[in-house]
Amino acid sequence: MKFLIPFVGKTKESYLDAGIRDYAGRLGRFAEVDLPVLRERHGRKDADEVVKAAEAALLLEQAASAGFRVALDPGGKSSDSEELAGLLTQWERQGIGTVCFLIGGHLGLHRSVLDRAELALSLSRLTFTHEMTRLILLEQLYRACTIKAGHKYHK
Amino acid sequence: MKFLIPFVGKTKESYLDAGIRDYAGRLGRFAEVDLPVLRERHGRKDADEVVKAAEAALLLEQAASAGFRVALDPGGKSSDSEELAGLLTQWERQGIGTVCFLIGGHLGLHRSVLDRAELALSLSRLTFTHEMTRLILLEQLYRACTIKAGHKYHK
Numbered sequence: 458m459k460f461l462i463p464f465v466g467k468t469k470e471s472y473l474d475a476g477i478r479d480y481a482g483r484l485g486r487f488a489e490v491d492l493p494v495l496r497e498r499h500g501r502k503d504a505d506e507v508v509k510a511a512e513a514a515l516l517l518e519q520a521a522s523a524g525f526r527v528a529l530d531p532g533g534k535s536s537d538s539e540e541l542a543g544l545l546t547q548w549e550r551q552g553i554g555t556v557c558f559l560i561g562g563h564l565g566l567h568r569s570v571l572d573r574a575e576l577a578l579s580l581s582r583l584t585f586t587h588e589m590t591r592l593i594l595l596e597q598l599y600r601a602c603t604i605k606a607g608h609k610y611h612k
Numbered sequence: 613m614k615f616l617i618p619f620v621g622k623t624k625e626s627y628l629d630a631g632i633r634d635y636a637g638r639l640g641r642f643a644e645v646d647l648p649v650l651r652e653r654h655g656r657k658d659a660d661e662v663v664k665a666a667e668a669a670l671l672l673e674q675a676a677s678a679g680f681r682v683a684l685d686p687g688g689k690s691s692d693s694e695e696l697a698g699l700l701t702q703w704e705r706q707g708i709g710t711v712c713f714l715i716g717g718h719l720g721l722h723r724s725v726l727d728r729a730e731l732a733l734s735l736s737r738l739t740f741t742h743e744m745t746r747l748i749l750l751e752q753l754y755r756a757c758t759i760k761a762g763h764k765y766h767k
Contacts, residue, residue: 470631470634471630472627472628472630472631472634473627473631475626475627475630476625476627476628476631479625479627531692535736535737536737536738537686537737537738537739538738538739541738580736580738581690581735581736581737581738582690582691582692582736583691583692583693583696583735583736583748583752583755584692584693584755585748585751586751589747589748589751592744593738593740593744593748596740596741596744597738600738600739
């Protein structure tokens, strides 16, 4: 299985970028990981809604080839780490080649992304920065893969 | 208000340590922050339950002087960032000087800590490493303080 996780803009916080690289590397032992960085095309003075719509178009363009789209949204379905591992197993059984996870930019996800995703998943009811969300998602995918493989990782 | 967050052992992952320092510094603009590192006293070959009980004793010793104890536990009460800001306001109104947040070591929290805490709080249904939990908690306390103060931070 391949995890496609497009980032709207680079990860600016260096320690989060280091963490993301660390977990992307670990996750790479279980699955193909693709983290393309999308260049924001909107103007600096555009209204929030315009920026979000432009980001959504970029994200959906990336996600078009994926077999399954998961939008990360605090209002989505919550899951524990074992349930996330169960989801991975389910996707694998369904023969889904690429799962695309969609994280909004600093303004959050545009409605159109939530509408087009097959699943809205919540990592927490708490609001995280989009850069923290990247790290937490990668750590959880890695954890889910270790659970699925029966490896020892961390409680 | 003062936030007392004892850590069982140092934060070994350097990027998480950098993130924790970053948010502790930012949080320091709103409140006093104390992050004592507790030296683990147990032996290397002790059973998990013995280690957890020894860590619990260290944590409860630290927490003894606090006016309120919050145990971080995936099975605890979940909250969104606004509700967490509301909790801070409530503690302040109650005249609580020090709030102590209790995070377990890599084996998790011993039952005795959950029993002695006034509140069990869940950051997520997902399981995080204890070092990630430190970073996420500090980021959320900072976020809650900015919400409370009406400052702009991050959606």
